[in-house]
Amino acid sequence: MDKSPFEYAPAPESRALVSIKPQYGLFINGAWVEPKSKTKFATINPATEEVLSKISQASDSDVDRAVKAARAAYTKTWSKMPAKERGKYLFRIARIMQERAREFAVLETLDNGKPIRESRDVDVPLAAAHFFYHAGWADKLDYAGLGSNPKPHGVVGQIIPWNFPLLMLAWKIAPALATGNTVLLKPAETTPLTALLFAEVCQQAELPAGVVNIITGDGATGAAMVNHPDIDKIAFTGSTEVGKLIARSIAISGKSATLELGGKAANIVFEDAPIDEAIEGIVNGIFFNQGHVCCAGSRLIVQENIYDELLEKLKRRMSLIRVGDPLDKNTDLGAINSAAQLAKIKELSISGDTEGAFRWSPDCSLPSKGFWFAPTIFTGVTQSHRIAREEIFGPVLSILTFRTPQEAIEKANNTPFGLSAGVWSEKGSRILWASKALKAGVIWANTFNKFDPASPFGGYKESGWGREGGRHGLSAYLKGAK
Template sequence: MSRFPTTTHTPLLWEYAPSRESTDIVEIEDRYGLFIDGEFREPKSGKWFDTVNPATEEKLATVAEAGPKDVDDAVKAARAAFEGPWGRMSPSERAKHVFRIARMIQERSRELAVLEVLDGGKPIKEARDVDLPLVAAHFFYYAGWADKLEYAFPGAKPKPLGVAGQVIPWNFPLLMLAWKVAPALAAGNTVVLKPAETTPLSALLFAQIAAEAGLPPGVVNVVTGAGETGQLVVTHPGVDKVAFTGSTAVGKLIRSQVAGTGKKLTLELGGKAANIIFEDAPLDQAVEGVINGIFFNQGHVCCAGSRLLVEESIHDRFVDKVKRRLQTLRVGDPLDKNTDVGAINSRQQLEKIEELVESGVAEGAEMYQPDCPLPAKGFWFRPTLFTGVSQSHRIAQEEIFGPVLSILTFRTPEEAVEKANNTPYGLSAGVWTSKGSRILWMADRMKAGVVWANTYNKFDPTSPFGGYKESGFGREGGRHGLLPYLDWSE
């Protein structure tokens, strides 16, 4: 007989006392200009746009929209810095600059985390415990490479490329900045960065930090705006290297625009990862991995485990466990430290999620959502799962980029591999089993750049990340993350 009382299978729904992170730590200005050549400037375009808090729909600030002249100024400033102070600086001094930025990010970590929550809608728990520690770690890791580049790949004598034009998404605004800016600077390049339209603020605070850190003017330039501004950065003839993280559709457009220009390109695009649960998996851990895999950051994650493949023999039992766990997720105010699922990043994204979920219902899959209250204002979507999904359903094929899990079944490891790889994407995959040989057998066969075995959504600056197939090419993180930012030609 167990020494412990058996727990009830009904979810434990109790009221948490509100535990709201204070926003006093961050001061948001009314208006932000463009960060060009070490200073904030009014846009020559004369255009501005608002950024809103997706959890309240309240305006946070007005931000400059960079036009052709502004982007040109930014590229010229970056070129001058590359040919001037940054290019002439010894690699060890460059390293110290990047180390200093890492330290200043750590010092202002909470401030940046709160700003990330306000502008993007993600839960403070995640911004504080995942995004910001990884941001600082990323700068710290790449800082050390700056004066060791000739040791990175044997026999090669790398040289910096010049000006890197970088366009980043809204799901991890500051982390994606770190993934782009840290290796670019460590490799000796200068940067023109275009943050996402809906989440420009943390990049602008980063620009302030870079200026305070004494980074020479022009080494990092931040041009805010929407897709048109991104296009201007990508197509500017003064840009030597283009790095993009975002949708596969936009990635393909950029690929075609870069064709014939000789610009170096890396693309980190969409995904539709399979998270595969075998009968012999540690099921309770697997449930946590499945929940984290799809509901982390509201599912706004390119490597989200959005297709759950469950071995047929445990389907009902496992789905019951996942549903129970779903009921305990706390959806709401992202600033509350107990919140698990925050706000959807924008109205546009919410509409896309709603459209795809409607297609799932219309195509015959069975939808389940917990009965959780949602705030009256802001953009919200309940954690959702679909059972009875077939491979041809849109919710099994298209990237939803929201808190929506599609559940399919399999009978053999071969079928699991077949279904996992049955997508044009190839960013990530998960596999849960207690059999070691099967993990390695599966890992060998999955066409995915990252395979998480008995874990999911783990990231580290030393660990390369990036896709197979239409999920893009090039790696970010680790030694491999240096490759796209250097000229290695013999």
């Protein structure tokens, strides 16, 4: 394709809306406190490596303070409050998030590196939607079919990842509060800023002190939470590796847990697929959020008789992906979240080269500062390649082919993961058959990466325990719920 005469001029979203403090404390018992460790670490903008702020490292004793605050709030206030009053707080939080949506979106993009189009159109509206949805459940739990008079666990420790910082916070905090638990939440160390802004929202909503506590820190802080004796339940989203560690740590503690872990989703395209929309689905499946998506469609499994046509169209479409400044409203692919993640993506991609797959990326210039990786596909991938088995968590797609529908399902299921899958076909019976045969918690038909608070999300096998969202997600925060 020729270079377009229609060059889109820079259209950066303004940063003026957000005020980032030079440093942050911990949000415990409704107030900002300094960490006992007196240690701070920097959080940076991954697109420019600019230091945005200094964040507190919560120590074991800080975690203990936060647990005590959450316990007191649970015992004295939150568990005694009528459910409909709890619901009102959630509605209030949801409305404030909508009012401050642009602020959240800009902050998320600065701290995470994702394009403003996604934080503005996906992350923030969905996060608010989770609060609205769960606000409605708060006073209807008796009628949710989860047993009569279901009871909250008490104090819940929640550890969330860096890929959807605010959205994962909403997935965690909204159901926990709706079901009557109090919360201690730790955002990822590379993306704490929207969680800290959410703490301000809790203050603005006049949420009783201690119901939500936001503590920041690295893996050591997370470990202190997991091992704290007075936390009743752990909810974790992150890597399978850390998920296994958590499962081991709590094995004899009596704590409950939900774990939402990794994935290596198959996106299966049958010969009768709506091809142009399938291309969009493939692109959205793997390049949405730079591929930092646990349910990303990272394995494309295409029927051999349409492979050539599909590949040509996919390459053409990929050459239109606009990589660059995440704050620019026309950017499609932003920055990789951290140097460590970039190194991991590079390492796995090199394994693809050395194991005999063929790498292709469109021509695109990457900024010199910050962490960047071009949208990439590997063809000639086989089941035994590492890039077909391990989660890359980046904008890298492995393409495999199949001859019969049975072979497609066998290949799709031949993975230790089982979080999501996609099926592309214009034939209804084939979609139903494939959905039944696929071992994955979420299956999308003729679409990909669609989320809704009413729809339960979670995986099979090494992709995790439990479901989040919907009625099923409520049960994860209630004791003895069926």
